[in-house]
Amino acid sequence: xxxxxxxxxxxxxxxxxxxxxxxxxxxxxxxxxxxxxxxxxxxxxxxxxxxxxxxxxxxxxxxxxxxxxxxxxxxxxxxxxxxxxxxxxxxxxxxxxxxxxxxxxxxxxxxxxxxxxxxxxxxxxxxxxxxxxxxxxxxxxxxxxxxxxxxxxxxxxxxxxxxxxxxxxxxxxxxxxx
Numbered sequence: 001x002x003x004x005x006x007x008x009x010x011x012x013x014x015x016x017x018x019x020x021x022x023x024x025x026x027x028x029x030x031x032x033x034x035x036x037x038x039x040x041x042x043x044x045x046x047x048x049x050x051x052x053x054x055x056x057x058x059x060x061x062x063x064x065x066x067x068x069x070x071x072x073x074x075x076x077x078x079x080x081x082x083x084x085x086x087x088x089x090x091x092x093x094x095x096x097x098x099x100x101x102x103x104x105x106x107x108x109x110x111x112x113x114x115x116x117x118x119x120x121x122x123x124x125x126x127x128x129x130x131x132x133x134x135x136x137x138x139x140x141x142x143x144x145x146x147x148x149x150x151x152x153x154x155x156x157x158x159x160x161x162x163x164x165x166x167x168x169x170x171x172x173x174x175x176x177x178x
Contacts, residue, residue, distance in 0.1 A: 003124075006097045006143040013104055015139045023113050023127050024141040027094040028080050028152045028166065029120050030113035030127065033101070037109035043134050046116045053082055053089040055110045057102040062090055068157050068177045075176045081168050084156040091152060097141070112151065122149055 002020075004011050012022060021034040021043055032040050037052045046052075056062065059073040062085065069085040078094035091110070092102070101108060113127055114120040121127045124140050131138055153166035155173055162170050 002138075003140040003142055006141055009097065009100050012097075012101065012139065012141065016101070016105070016108075019137075020139045021134075021137055022139045022141060023121075023124070023131070024098065025095070025143045026098060026110075027078075029149055030122065031110050032113050033098070033108045033110045035105065035108065039137070040109055040111050043131065043137065044111060044114070044116050046111070050116075051084075051087075051089050053091055053110045055098060055102060055108040056090050056092055057099075057106045059090075059092070061106060062088075066157055071176050072155065072157070072173060076168060079168075080150075080152045080166055081173075082152045082154040084154065084158060084163070087158065089154070093152075097143070120149075120151070 016022065016035050019036065021032055021039045024031055024033055032043060033055065034040055040046065040052055041048055059070060059077065062069065064085050066085050069083055072081065072083055077092040078099065082089055082091040112120040115130055118130060121130055124142065127140065151164060151166050153168040154163040156163050
């Protein structure tokens with residue numbers, strides 16, 4: 001098990017390139033990030049039918065003609081809104097370290113830091129307990145900057161509905177796309 005601070009960007013990049021999964025505080029909750037989404041499925045014991053969110057550097061990386069996607073991403077990114085468009089989930093979090101990593105990689109696979117079906121972790125100590133069987137493949141990031149432990153709002157543009165309500169309400173979303 002390796003632990004870095006949020007200032008160790010080069011070391012974190014090295015670990016990602018070498019196949020490690022990172023437990024990192026985001027602007028919402030602790031998350032798991034990886035260059036390979038299969039690492040996330042394995043560590044979380046997640047059903048492969050459930051999608052993994054893509055953290056992205058820019059909305060320009062999304063190939064869609066959906067105007068609502070561009071309106072919402074322009075208004076709320078970087079921030080606490082995950083958008084589903086054309087069956088894929090995207091978010092640009094408002095977190096300095098993750099934005100630095102996205103400058104290097106452009107896309108990172110991400111999911112909440114928990115075993116599927118369990119409560120998302122709120123501390124590194126919780127993570128060490130919950131992921132004790134995978135400690136060799138994980139890297140922990142310590143940071144003074146932590147999210148508010150409220151998950152991002154997930155809005156399904158394709159079906160015009162909220163999948164999970166977080167800090168951003170349906171009313172705020174509708175204001176942008178009406």
